[in-house]
Amino acid sequence: MKTLETAPEAEPGQYSEQIVAFVHVEPEDVQEGSSAEKKLLKNLKWLAKKWDNRSIILHSFTHLGEAKAEPEQARALLNRVEQRLLNVGYQVIQTPYGYFLDLDMQAKGHPLARIYKEF
Secondary structure, rough: EEEEOOOOOOOOOOOOOOEEEOOOHHHHOOOOOHHHHHHHHHHHHHHHHHOOOOOEEEEOOOOHHHOOOOOOHHHHHHHHHHHHHHHOOOEEEEEEOEOOOOOOOOHHHHHHHHHOOOO
């Protein structure tokens, strides 16, 4: 379901064996080079190394948080993170921005399969 009128049309996708990051962006996170941006990158790289997996999906998950960044600023942060990961050899996919999506996921039964970090 499209939630932003400016969101481009999106097609369904199917992926397996990716690291999925559910990312909530708050107003103080949006400045380029913010500590939240750096910590997100650091944690994604750490987890990718632990799983020996360089394929990451970035999913904007802001609808549950109280303080929300403006959509354009949140999207810009996700784009910067994606580009920085691509620059060092990761495969990165972003779920369609500006949508509520039907997600069907399976996570391994391992302590590192579900990690929560607040920055």
